[in-house]
Structure formats: C-alpha cells, structure tokens
Amino acid sequence: DGGITQSPKYLFRKEGQNVTLSCEQNLNHDAMYWYRQDPGQGLRLIYYSQIVNDFQKGDIAEGYSVSREKKESFPLTVTSAQKNPTAFYLCASSNGMGSNQPQHFGDGTRLSIL
Amino acid sequence: AQKVTQAQTEISVVEKEDVTLDCVYETRDTTYYLFWYKQPPSGELVFLIRRNSFDEQNEISGRYSWNFQKSTSSFNFTITASQVVDSAVYFCALSEAVYGFNKFYFGSGTKLNVKP
Numbered sequence: 001d002g003g004i005t006q007s008p009k010y011l012f013r014k015e016g017q018n019v020t021l022s023c024e025q026n027l028n029h030d031a032m033y034w035y036r037q038d039p040g041q042g043l044r045l046i047y048y049s050q051i052v053n054d055f056q057k058g059d060i061a062e063g064y065s066v067s068r069e070k071k072e073s074f075p076l077t078v079t080s081a082q083k084n085p086t087a088f089y090l091c092a093s094s095n096g097m098g099s100n101q102p103q104h105f106g107d108g109t110r111l112s113i114l
Numbered sequence: 115a116q117k118v119t120q121a122q123t124e125i126s127v128v129e130k131e132d133v134t135l136d137c138v139y140e141t142r143d144t145t146y147y148l149f150w151y152k153q154p155p156s157g158e159l160v161f162l163i164r165r166n167s168f169d170e171q172n173e174i175s176g177r178y179s180w181n182f183q184k185s186t187s188s189f190n191f192t193i194t195a196s197q198v199v200d201s202a203v204y205f206c207a208l209s210e211a212v213y214g215f216n217k218f219y220f221g222s223g224t225k226l227n228v229k230p
Contacts (some may be wrong), residue, residue, distance in 0.1 A: 042220035094216060100147050101216055102164055114164040
C-alpha cells in the first residue's frame, strides 16, 4: 500500500545530542513537509521541500536541519541547538505544490529528552 | 493573528448525539482551500475533506457533513449520530498559495470524546 512511513515511533535524546527522524514515502509525491505538534496546539511547519535537492525553511526551522537527496526520503535532524525538542513530529507529502492538494501524513515520531 | 481558529478545545458527547465542530478562518486571498483532518490516538492525520473558495455547496458524506459560509468565514463540521470511533482530535486547515508554495495553516484542534 502507498503511504508515508516515519521511524522510529518513539525517540529519546540526550543533552547535546543530534538525532535524526526518518520519513519515507512511496506515493511518488514531489513535495514533502515536516511539522511539529505540541500539546493543545496545531501543527507548525519546520521545513518543506518541493523537489529533490531543494528545501526551504518553514516557520520554526531554528535548531533543525533536513536533506532531500531522494524523492522518497526527507529526513529531519533535531540538533543540539534546539533547546526544547520534546514534541510530536509529523511528516507529510503532497502531489505537487498547488494549494488544492491535500497533504498526506505519516504516523509521527514522539521525541523526548532523557 | 490566527489564520484558523477552532474555539472549542474539547467536546464530550454521548454516543448517537449530533455534534458540530466550529472552524473560523481568515484570509485576504480570493482563491484558497479549506480542509478537515482527523487525528485518532495513533497520531496520523487522516484527510477528510477539501473545499475550494468558489464552492459554497454543503457536502454530506455518510454521517459527516460540512457547512461552508464565506459570509462568516466559517467551515463547520457536523457528525450525525456520533459513535465511539469518532473520538479523535479534529483539525481544520486553510491552504493558500504563498510564492507558489502550498502553505497550510492549521487550527489548534478540537478534541472530541464520544462516550458509550
């Protein structure tokens, strides 16, 4: 079945450590996105990518980095510069960048601080 | 300023009751899209519906119906005869083209508890 796979489901980070969240899609979508969700809040955009080897900062990119070397993959690294990384992270993709395209989401990764 | 407001943080109903989730949005664009997503406890956001700004027809899909009113900038979601499986967080979202990019603005979500 086509979909978006995020791993791991749960992740723990030590102080000063970088961690990488995986996102893979087999929907053949060009556009991919990373969102952060905090309790009782909506989703906030971290980074997005419209095409391979290109990505743009979203609203809360500080302390995060991404790469887009393959169409199917858009990993997110939470760096030690992100002082409050505890959150639920959602990866999404869409078929093109038009505003009428729904975004499809993975199951998410829950990141906590040890 | 909030682009999408979901004023109801949490709603509890008893099974078989009807429930309406409110969504108010703000935009200066004439072309935009509105979405509803469901987030069950598993965490994945599930796409429910998309409406464009030029189509104000109400839509019904089974027990779900949506009321889009441009005059009040609202896109409300009604579940008829609610069921326990409807328990989830529901998000309303507005999509605008921003420099060719499909920018989504999500509301803060409404948690629906349906009790047996």
